[in-house]
């Protein structure tokens with residue numbers, strides 16, 4: 001099973017917290033679409049023995065593309081690869097791009113899953129984050145989208161400074177009122193080169209607090225589980241049969257190809273990433289070169305990745321797999337490092353699978369990094 005990720009590196013405006021790769025100038029949008037199609041075609045030999053089961057438009061803001069541009073890129077995948085019947089084809093979209101007409105248009109395309117960047121239903125949060133949409137647009141687009149798509153995910157951000165537990169509960173309640181089957185929810189984090197970091201440094205904004213994020217996380221998990229969602233990855237909740245196939249494949253270590261500036265790829269042995277610069281990406285693709293860097297993953301890298309993704313997901317870390325794939329030395333090291341977390345009941349072992357406990361879930365990333373193997377090769 002393989003997936004193709006297509007990065008659309010444009011946004012209408014920069015959200016204050018975001019450090020993804022995008023440009024707010026749309027000048028090169030048409031040129032970029034042609035270059036993306038060319039990269040799709042250039043790399044077909046990489047997947048000549050694979051069947052594509054997921055196509056994912058991420059960004060940036062893929063919904064700034066016209067439906068014709070999106071269809072053109074999907075056609076490029078079908079022309080150059082073997083695509084499974086009924087692949088999952090996801091479009092990340094922002095509410096300000098999802099008018100009723102646009103949703104209807106998209107419903108007639110091969111897109112069968114929408115991932116909508118709601119973030120909050122409150123006007124003051126949206127303004128603080130510098131989102132391009134308002135609360136009415138967030139609600140209207142969900143009302144419309146649910147008429148045409150059954151597979152919809154929405155993103156919500158928690159741990160926002162000044163957001164009370166009550167306000168967070170209202171956000172979740174509002175999200176649930178649309179009957180969507182998938183929610184991705186992330187704590188607000190402050191990345192170094194963002195406007196938000198500057199605002200905090202200059203005292204214009206309060207920094208997010210870990211304790212608040214932890215409380216919001218507990219509310220999120222409890223409320224969504226009570227409403228029939230399965231907490232299948234640290235930040236992802238889905239009803240049965242609605243887990244993201246694209247993201248689950250990443251977490252289960254399947255191959256994927258990332259098309260476009262800044263996109264990452266993984267072929268089971270090495271990881272590569274395209275240059276995060278639109279003009280340089282365009283220049284290279286136009287002369288038939290792939291502007292990427294490649295890193296062959298060491299055994300320790302593969303072990304570390306498995307620990308991280310295993311602990312973050314419902315599938316956990318299989319101790320049998322650690323032994324079979326990496327050997328006794330890795331298993332001994334893992335058990336030695338995990339002992340203090342077992343004692344503190346932050347992780348547990350069931351059927352020879354290591355998983356975080358309810359109490360340990362919020363601390364997963366920190367626990368995983370303590371289980372990593374560093375510099376042993």
Ligand code: SF4
Pocket residue numbers: 010011013014015018019020022059060061094117
């Ligand atoms: S729309 Fe998404 S990718 Fe673009 S700036 Fe906002 S969060 Fe970042």
